[in-house]
Amino acid sequence: MPNRHTIDAHLSQLLEVPRFKDYGPNGLQVEGREEIRHLVCGVTASLALIDAAIASGADAILVHHGLFWRGQDGRVTGWMKQRLQKLLAHEINLFAYHLPLDAHPELGNNAQLGRLFGWQAEQRFGDQELGFAGSLSAPQSLDELRRQMAAALGREVLAVAGDGRPLRRVAWCTGGAQGYFEAAIAAGVDVFVTGEISEPQAHYAAETGVAFVAAGHHATERYGVQALAQRLATDFGLSQQFIDIPNPA
Incomplete structure (x- = not known):
């Protein structure tokens, strides 16, 4: 042992x-x-x-x-x-x-959440490159993504609409990473997924057209x-x- x-x-x-x-x-x-x-x-x-x-x-x-x-x-x-x-x-x-487990490319929270939903990570972004970004396996509407995540995570998922575009590229960072939303927008995605939302993110979504999903701090980091x-x-x-x-x- x-x-x-x-x-x-x-x-x-x-x-x-x-x-x-x-x-x-x-x-x-x-x-x-x-x-x-x-x-x-x-x-x-x-x-x-x-x-x-x-x-x-x-x-x-x-x-x-x-x-x-x-x-x-x-x-x-x-x-x-x-x-x-x-x-x-x-x-x-x-x-x-904490952060070392968020970031690991295979075993980390972000890698494992992406694996759960079939998201293909193609780039890293944000402070210490904790955020992941890539392609959805197939285009989805925001409501389809919200329902899929709610079913898999076993909880209600908050989704803030952008401009209604089909979702093809996703950025994600588990837990309390709502502050990464601006970096995710700059990465050229259609939706950003994290655990929590604060007051500014709803405005950023409305003004940039990029959707925002808050799926639960605990739920995304299991x-x-x-x-x-x-x-x-x-x-x-x-x-x-x-x-x-x-x-x-």
Whole structure:
């Protein structure tokens, strides 16, 4: 069985962690037991996921969103104390990969979301080249795309119309990447897909003719961590399971 140092080094190299500028640490965030046999993966290191991992007998948890968020208070009180207390008491390792997992060309959130819908990535765009852009497998209307995504993701999908053109080229960046919309427009696409929307994006869609789709931060980021956990299971002979903690965001 691999140990936590082997897993940490392997993931750092696989995901090219050193090349990313991120707001929190990527890699081993909480040190647990040395040997790892059973891995639980999930989107966010919430208390609910930690409790579920404990119940499953996990030695390690692999997530996209770890314990640290932009601008948070650094004190170990309240929810932070509760999460750390459970992890340390049960000697569970916590591995978290934010931007490196978004960007990976095969296992990342963007690559896996594109794979789910058959989108062919042809270029990268935006800060640290996190955004993907390419061709739809066949032209669609915005309503057809919205219905397809809602069925696959299991949630309502918000779509803001552009000028009504057939959708042939798509740009996408999972999670809270609404700020990438202008870069997506500049990439010459017909629709931009991400997880969230803020006030300006509806105006940009109306004024540029490029449609905007907000399909859910959590919903669009469930797939990279599963692909990464499956790769680890193959590479190291681990058992692994995905535990989804529902989130309406």
